[in-house]
């Protein structure tokens with residue numbers, strides 16, 4: 001390879017300056033730069049976009065050129081833009097009618113805030129104009145309806161299809177709800193599979209841009225049935241920075257990898273507590289665990305959600321914190337993640 005008068009780091013720094021139109025985040029952090037080829041004084045940048053807005057490729061091309069031109073020694077800049085159709089899912093057929101993308105929210109351990117994140121991410125997506133549903137797939141400890149303050153039971157139509165409940169602009173359905181008379185603890189193996197498959201066919205979601213599945217923690221029968229039955233757009237892993245949570249998140253990651261479900265990224269929850277009196281950042285469960293795990297799995301790290309007292313109080317009141325505390329850091333992080341998801345569409 002011929003030597004270059006500039007370094008790869010300089011190119012990366014220049015690309016880091018280019019924000020995606022309408023966002024503060026760079027095209028690099030959005031993972032839109034597929035390849036950078038350096039040949040002598042020539043640089044080729046390959047982007048992969050999935051936007052339908054025609055002005056965006058043009059703007060990005062101009063901004064990349066301007067940013068790279070500032071590097072001394074660059075003689076030729078080529079920006080190649082590949083516009084892709086939305087990703088195909090790993091399971092073909094068996095689509096949930098009317099539902100565009102199904103995203104599993106998963107964790108290794110319970111109590112890491114998976115349901116809280118699923119509900120509030122759904123609200124953040126809905127706020128950006130998408131139609132969103134959340135399905136609570138935790139047969140043994142459903143919490144989505146509680147987190148949304150919904151006491152209403154979904155009703156069945158004449159044809160037996162069940163209509164989800166609406167709360168705060170999103171559609172909710174809970175797998176545990178239909179099981180109230182039976183003891184869920186006796187549902188094992190093949191019965192769980194059969195129930196899950198039947199359930200997924202029985203709900204009339206209507207038209208949804210996103211359906212988030214709040215999976216139970218771990219890698220049991222329900223999770224396996226779901227990843228093998230539902231065509232998933234991908235899975236998002238939620239973890240705390242703590243080592244025990246990370247050990248379990250690895251197992252969950254491995255389940256998705258083995259079943260060919262794309263891992264969209266990791267969200268770290270309870271990352272730190274910002275002391276309100278002096279602004280000091282306390283890493284209660286350790287720090288950077290989620291980021292390290294994302295690096296290890298070579299998947300995007302989507303953000304750090306801090307411990308906030310308001311998250312707990314909102315949960316207990318049955319109002320998603322995103323609605324009550326839209327200006328909080330946790331809401332800001334979730335808003336960013338929602339934007340990131342909509343860009344992946």
Ligand SMILES: Nc1ncnc2c1ncn2[C@@H]1O[C@H](COP(=O)(O)OP(=O)(O)O)[C@@H](O)[C@H]1O
Nearest residue numbers: 110111112113114115116306307308311312315
């Ligand atoms: N970032 C956070 N700050 C404060 N409390 C949180 C945060 N995330 C979750 N919680 C609280 O922790 C508890 C467990 O969260 P939950 O979403 O039910 O976890 P999981 O679904 O993973 O079992 C809930 O009481 C919730 O309100």
Ligand SMILES: [Mg+2]
Nearest residue numbers: 114115138143
């Ligand atoms: Mg939960």
